[in-house]
Amino acid sequence: MAKKSLALLTALATCLTLAAAQWSPATATFYGGADGSDTMGGACGYGNLYDAGYGINNAALSPALFNDGASCGQCYLIMCDTSKSTWCKPGKSITVSATNLGGWCNPPRQHFDMSQPSWETIAIYRAGIVPVVYQRVKCWRSGGVRFTVAGFNYFLLVNIKNLAGSGSVGAAWIKGTNTGWMQMSRNWGANWQSLAGLAGQVLSFAVTTTGGQYIEFLNVAPAWWKFGQTFNTYQNFDY
Template structure:
């Protein structure tokens, strides 16, 4: 799976998505044999438009359990914790119960095969599930992966604890003040300021309005493609 790639087109009627933490809600789930999971390993999932929220839900954690299907759900209804890492695009040429699982307004998880097998039989094509938002249990600090070029600076923020959902990011070079960054897609944030040759600090705010500042995370000689680790919530 990719890490929170923004779709080319989305349905604005699906926004905003607001889910009270701890409340179980109904959805469906399938799995994909692609198990890379980007920076979050194999316990990951793509979200339908209704859940994706223009990419802001990327990095958020969900607890899922298979329910109400004697044949496909594993005994005892075990749960699994997933990180949202991708967008599951709609397919309006197929019905919502046969191939068009991610069509609006369906709430659907396209899970990694490893995660799916912990709650349901692999032979199942689609299963009913219940889900709820949970805090993310992360090891290590926030990770900042730098991409772009001298005219287009971008950073991917991953491994975010607490609710895992980043609301705002600011960057500061040694020669600048704090610069608000714009969401490019998912948890990729951009600005058009040339920060080459400056050590970089980051300020990250999550959707529950908590802010964390990591000073001088990247040294002055940072290069595009490198990942640096900051503090953790």
């Protein structure tokens, strides 16, 4: 019994050490107003963040965190650092999704420009800027992955959003009724491009998250799809 207790305590201590090691320092400000409406859109290309599945708990990342759009959709748990500021709300934390690029801090500084409602969860409004600690965490989403198809003729620009798990896209493919799988390339933010002419074909997509999980989304868009349409799925990621 004593050995089991010792093993349990050792495992607990190890977990706590690992958890502590995951926290990184940064700073945080807010933008977008009290209702967060001005945070809609952004450098990830999600447009209306409610329609995209992200809602009001979002943040613009500094260039060091944004990683040229590769971080779009990722989730971060943020706490105000009470050891460095009296403007913090002790014991409070918030999980936000990366939806935009913020120019507040130059590389290599790590900074979150949060929606005002998210920021006021952890800090007092008058502070304006506070020191924080953060860690990347698993994303939880409602519903499946969503694909918005834009472009024209032989240029398809597909915005991939509402990813659970890792939250961000590592690689993407597209397939028409009459084609095999064709790898896409990142254009900007969460927008992936293909130079294939697929009008009039049923579209399928495949995605690998930055966490390494691969899912095929078959027959997502019917043959009569139009540019500008968004297509929902019933599949989502675990990691």
